Amino acid sequence: MATEIELKRGLQGVYIDKTQSSFIDGTEGKLLYRGYSIHDLAEMATFEETVYLLLYSKLPNQAELDAFDAELRANRAIPAEVLEIIRLTKDAHPMDVLRTAVSATASFDPDTADNSPEATLRKGIRLTAQAPTIVTAHARIVQGKEPVAPNPNLKQAANFLYMLFDKEPTAAEARLMEKDFVLHAEHGINASAFAARVAASTISDLHSAVVSGIGTLKGPAHGGAAEEVMKMALDIGEEDRAEEYTRGILESGGRVMGFGHRVYKVEDPRARHLKAECEALGMERGQPKWFSILSKVAEVMEPYRARGICPNVDFWAGAMYHLLEIPKDIFICIFAMGRIPGWTVQVMEQHSNNILLRPLLLYEGPMDLEYTPLDQRS
Numbered sequence: 001m002a003t004e005i006e007l008k009r010g011l012q013g014v015y016i017d018k019t020q021s022s023f024i025d026g027t028e029g030k031l032l033y034r035g036y037s038i039h040d041l042a043e044m045a046t047f048e049e050t051v052y053l054l055l056y057s058k059l060p061n062q063a064e065l066d067a068f069d070a071e072l073r074a075n076r077a078i079p080a081e082v083l084e085i086i087r088l089t090k091d092a093h094p095m096d097v098l099r100t101a102v103s104a105t106a107s108f109d110p111d112t113a114d115n116s117p118e119a120t121l122r123k124g125i126r127l128t129a130q131a132p133t134i135v136t137a138h139a140r141i142v143q144g145k146e147p148v149a150p151n152p153n154l155k156q157a158a159n160f161l162y163m164l165f166d167k168e169p170t171a172a173e174a175r176l177m178e179k180d181f182v183l184h185a186e187h188g189i190n191a192s193a194f195a196a197r198v199a200a201s202t203i204s205d206l207h208s209a210v211v212s213g214i215g216t217l218k219g220p221a222h223g224g225a226a227e228e229v230m231k232m233a234l235d236i237g238e239e240d241r242a243e244e245y246t247r248g249i250l251e252s253g254g255r256v257m258g259f260g261h262r263v264y265k266v267e268d269p270r271a272r273h274l275k276a277e278c279e280a281l282g283m284e285r286g287q288p289k290w291f292s293i294l295s296k297v298a299e300v301m302e303p304y305r306a307r308g309i310c311p312n313v314d315f316w317a318g319a320m321y322h323l324l325e326i327p328k329d330i331f332i333c334i335f336a337m338g339r340i341p342g343w344t345v346q347v348m349e350q351h352s353n354n355i356l357l358r359p360l361l362l363y364e365g366p367m368d369l370e371y372t373p374l375d376q377r378s
């Protein structure tokens with residue numbers, strides 16, 4: 001019986017449903033959001049436009065964009081109770097705090113239990129708007145400072161940097177952050193979107209699905225890699241140590257963080273944008289060394305390209321955040337903040353044509369053992 005069953009470990013290569021949200025061709029390094037190239041969106045679209053595109057399946061005209069942007073800005077505040085929870089849990093990792101705070105906002109959201117598409121959309125917009133407020137409030141509390149209230153005059157990415165540093169970013173800094181959010185906004189059925197869809201498939205609500213997504217994104221095999229890459233770069237310290245360090249990881253059977261992807265086998269199309277930004281920002285800040293160190297690591301990894309192991313979106317992101325003086329442990333929260341629209345769309349698709357996501361496991365343990373009462377066990 002067991003030999004007839006074909007295991008699909010890790011669900012590799014398994015299509016579980018249809019989607020209209022994003023298209024990924026890993027053999028060509030191609031990514032489209034609702035038909036639009038990630039390259040065009042990264043270079044030309046704002047985060048607000050991208051989120052509108054994902055949520056409403058079309059690019060907005062100016063009036064639609066203005067109204068949507070205003071809606072995002074109007075929903076940035078978080079309940080005082082959630083702020084209190086952030087204070088109480090401040091010693092945890094920022095992703096744990098984000099997960100807990102998102103979960104807590106469900107208690108105050110008027111639509112929590114409503115799974116209609118309209119309500120899920122409203123909740124997705126609210127969570128997208130609230131996430132930077134949560135992340136920056138926590139970051140400031142950890143530093144012994146008071147949270148900075150959202151600035152209604154700033155767009156999403158600029159407002160995130162403003163709330164983090166209590167200082168308006170330059171236009172270039174804001175655009176860099178915006179590009180990063182655009183690149184992270186959606187990515188098909190990756191592990192965290194799958195987790196979100198599994199939650200949604202039980203006809204659970206968006207907050208529960210996003211909490212599942214955040215918990216799943218946290219691991220270094222998924223979104224946690226950017227932080228690990230920057231730790232590696234700091235550990236390497238100087239370009240001339242990069243080669244030996246990288247070879248050391250590989251020779252000991254370890255993985256070089258920021259390399260490899262389950263789907264992309266020739267190029268992660270998101271990485272090239274962050275590479276360019278990382279290099280330019282390093283030059284501008286008079287700190288080209290992080291780009292040089294990472295370039296050396298990439299050079300050592302070049303032979304792995306033939307095996308489909310290339311730099312992924314997280315490889316250059318960490319150094320870019322570091323140059324923006326963003327604390328390392330919130331790198332992954334940036335990924336999560338960008339991805340909430342994607343999770344929302346995945347949940348809406350799941351709900352619109354739901355089927356319980358419930359695969360099987362092949363049992364390999366003992367069978368039909370005789371139960372021994374506790375007092376007779378040695």
Ligand code: CMC
Nearest residue numbers: 220221222223225255256257258259260261262312313314
């Ligand atoms: N460094 C060295 N070897 C690697 C790496 C790496 N970063 N990634 C994969 N390999 C090797 C792996 O050792 C294995 O070799 P072998 O066949 O000899 O055992 C082979 O490539 C296949 O690895 P796998 O784990 O079966 O492949 P996967 O598709 O399940 O893994 C991955 C994808 C992202 C988990 C993996 O490449 C990895 O652990 N990368 C490092 C962590 C990282 O950068 N994660 C961010 C992913 S991109 C952001 C996102 O969208 O989540």
